[in-house]
Amino acid sequence: MTSNPDRNDDRDPSATGGTDLAAAEPTAPEAPAHPLVLVLHGARGDLARRSVYPALATLHRRGLLPEHWALLGTGREDMPNEEFHQLVAQSLREFGGDDGTDEPDDAVVAALTRHTVFCSEVGDEDPGTLPAALEHVRGVLAEAADGDAADVVVVHYLAIPPAAFEPLARNLHRHGLTRGPDGSADTVRVVFEKPYGTDPDSFRRLDAVVHDALEESQVFRIDHFLGKEAVQNLHVLRFGNELFANAWDSRHVEQVQIDVPETLDVAQRAEFYDATGAALDMVVSHLFQVAAQVAMEPPKGMDVANLVQAREDAIACFRPLDPTDDVVLGQFEGYRDIEGVEDGSTTDTFIAARLWVDNNRWRGVPFLLRTGKRMAASAQRVTLVLRRDPERLFGDRVEPGLISLSLKGDGAIEVTTSIKKPGPNLEIVAGTARLDLGDVEGGEPLAAYASLLQDVLVGDRTLFTTPEGLEHAWRAFEPLLGDDRPDPLPYAPGSWGPAEAAALAAPHGWFAGD
Numbered sequence: 001m002t003s004n005p006d007r008n009d010d011r012d013p014s015a016t017g018g019t020d021l022a023a024a025e026p027t028a029p030e031a032p033a034h035p036l037v038l039v040l041h042g043a044r045g046d047l048a049r050r051s052v053y054p055a056l057a058t059l060h061r062r063g064l065l066p067e068h069w070a071l072l073g074t075g076r077e078d079m080p081n082e083e084f085h086q087l088v089a090q091s092l093r094e095f096g097g098d099d100g101t102d103e104p105d106d107a108v109v110a111a112l113t114r115h116t117v118f119c120s121e122v123g124d125e126d127p128g129t130l131p132a133a134l135e136h137v138r139g140v141l142a143e144a145a146d147g148d149a150a151d152v153v154v155v156h157y158l159a160i161p162p163a164a165f166e167p168l169a170r171n172l173h174r175h176g177l178t179r180g181p182d183g184s185a186d187t188v189r190v191v192f193e194k195p196y197g198t199d200p201d202s203f204r205r206l207d208a209v210v211h212d213a214l215e216e217s218q219v220f221r222i223d224h225f226l227g228k229e230a231v232q233n234l235h236v237l238r239f240g241n242e243l244f245a246n247a248w249d250s251r252h253v254e255q256v257q258i259d260v261p262e263t264l265d266v267a268q269r270a271e272f273y274d275a276t277g278a279a280l281d282m283v284v285s286h287l288f289q290v291a292a293q294v295a296m297e298p299p300k301g302m303d304v305a306n307l308v309q310a311r312e313d314a315i316a317c318f319r320p321l322d323p324t325d326d327v328v329l330g331q332f333e334g335y336r337d338i339e340g341v342e343d344g345s346t347t348d349t350f351i352a353a354r355l356w357v358d359n360n361r362w363r364g365v366p367f368l369l370r371t372g373k374r375m376a377a378s379a380q381r382v383t384l385v386l387r388r389d390p391e392r393l394f395g396d397r398v399e400p401g402l403i404s405l406s407l408k409g410d411g412a413i414e415v416t417t418s419i420k421k422p423g424p425n426l427e428i429v430a431g432t433a434r435l436d437l438g439d440v441e442g443g444e445p446l447a448a449y450a451s452l453l454q455d456v457l458v459g460d461r462t463l464f465t466t467p468e469g470l471e472h473a474w475r476a477f478e479p480l481l482g483d484d485r486p487d488p489l490p491y492a493p494g495s496w497g498p499a500e501a502a503a504l505a506a507p508h509g510w511f512a513g514d
Ligand SMILES: NC(=O)C1=CN([C@@H]2O[C@H](COP(=O)(O)OP(=O)(O)OC[C@H]3O[C@@H](n4cnc5c(N)ncnc54)[C@H](OP(=O)(O)O)[C@@H]3O)[C@@H](O)[C@H]2O)C=CC1
Pocket: 041, 042, 043, 044, 045, 046, 047, 048, 050, 074, 075, 076, 077, 121, 158, 159, 160, 161, 162, 163, 164, 193, 194, 195, 224, 268, 269, 270, 271, 272, 281
């Protein structure tokens, strides 16, 4: 596969979107008709507890799960079912219903554990207890639904470290779990977490194994940042409003910042994190995908093919990162003392990077990406910093205008602009108007995992990544995996990361905080 960084160059950057972008009539989401078995691989893990169980609780509350469904959790070591039920209940207590409601009620916990079984993971030779449990549960659900076992939809969710995707995909195939009982691919789906691969070679190897085992239509490569309400709102904000559509290019935008500082520690998942690091955990996946959502040319339509193509085309224009001039890595002090972290580990827990998008719309505009653990505050913010024109009346006396989206929770849109401070003098200050998406009348925001899980259940692939897009992402990320990778600089826990990162965001600094 070849990349073509300039493939967008024939586009007119002033293009703001054609008439066929008109949104289709919205339809209320419905629960899938067919019974469902969700097989959660890595059911004891951080992601399962923090995001997947709460997402299931949300879908249950909203009536978006099929009437007949079951959850099979897997792990490399067995676990009594009662203990598994407690783990699910405890996860819901700790991480909530994922939908803004209070503590989960007993009915939700009961619904989630009613048909919940723990199985041992599928191995190379030993299939473990999963195939038999799956067959049994399929039969039970089909009978309850008065239907056929071949119609039961099975979703394998790989909530496991990326290095384990390839062997598990192979083993699912080897033990006949990638097809329905009638040999059909239509009723079996497999969700892969990110990062999909750990470098370009492992990405290609993994994808070859995946395509040996599965039809592309069965594969859902999840990137939950694409499921966030505010990220989905980017399109509407831009293409639905001429004011913003016309400002969405290098003539009007000086910088784009995609800033995800986190106060979070990594102690609970040290083994995974030490093998991964901030750049792989967040940049090649989430931050690149969000950058592509911002950078994309107007898609020809809001259908899956056009949206996915527009996102991929944008990633194809990412210039490979320059590790020497454009990347600062950091590691928080004390990281190496965490149990599970290797002695002398050089894993990055912080990254700030300047990404360039080489096309007519964005040439010369830095896309500033930052994320890290144990930082001073948590935020998830996309900010377009607007240019000021020194020739105009107020020139540089005004602060730059900002179009900003907060991706956290239900999401928010903020517009910061210069205003006259009310009073007798002409004093110019910055004022911000904020719209919380959770407050939109009649809105019912879905958290990212609930939203994307619902998409998997109904087979909607719009917000999932593709091998073509990921090939471009790995090409842009690859230099950071080579000899030029900078050493991570130490930073104090609770700080904004290494001081060197501030310079990347000059002249304005990082808007989420520094
Ligand atoms: N945690 C988070 O907030 C997020 C995580 N992700 C992604 O989700 C995936 C899982 O992450 P997370 O839950 O944090 O990681 P964890 O370290 O918590 O691992 C999840 C589970 O994977 C199982 N596991 C570990 N190693 C292997 C292996 N070699 N083969 C098979 N199973 C294994 C373990 O289960 P057992 O010991 O029972 O076998 C473990 O509980 C990753 O790809 C990550 O990038 C994505 C978004 C957010």
